[in-house]
Amino acid sequence: MxxxxxxxxxxxMDDGLCLNNEKNPNYEDGLFGNDIYDCADYLxxxxxxxKGSWMMEWGKRLKEKEPYASEFVKWSKGIKNV
Numbered sequence: 300m301x302x303x304x305x306x307x308x309x310x311x312m313d314d315g316l317c318l319n320n321e322k323n324p325n326y327e328d329g330l331f332g333n334d335i336y337d338c339a340d341y342l343x344x345x346x347x348x349x350k351g352s353w354m355m356e357w358g359k360r361l362k363e364k365e366p367y368a369s370e371f372v373k374w375s376k377g378i379k380n381v
Contacts (some may be wrong), residue, residue, distance in 0.1 A: 300313075311341055
């Protein structure tokens with residue numbers, strides 16, 4: 300016998316309250332429907348953080364990285380203008 304397994308969101312493994320879960324009454328399917336960002340918001344609230352704080356944390360991490368410079372850019376900075 301197979302047990303009835305509750306279908307959860309594959310991303311955040313929610314309890315049915317994530318907007319990305321088809322069983323949520325506010326779930327929207329389609330072009331402008333729900334997405335992975337709904338999972339991120341759900342996890343923020345579940346962890347006691349303000350909704351949307353994942354985006355602020357992501358932005359802070361982007362600022363911490365050094366700007367990318369390719370090998371060509373590094374080489375070309377060493378060449379004097381002719």
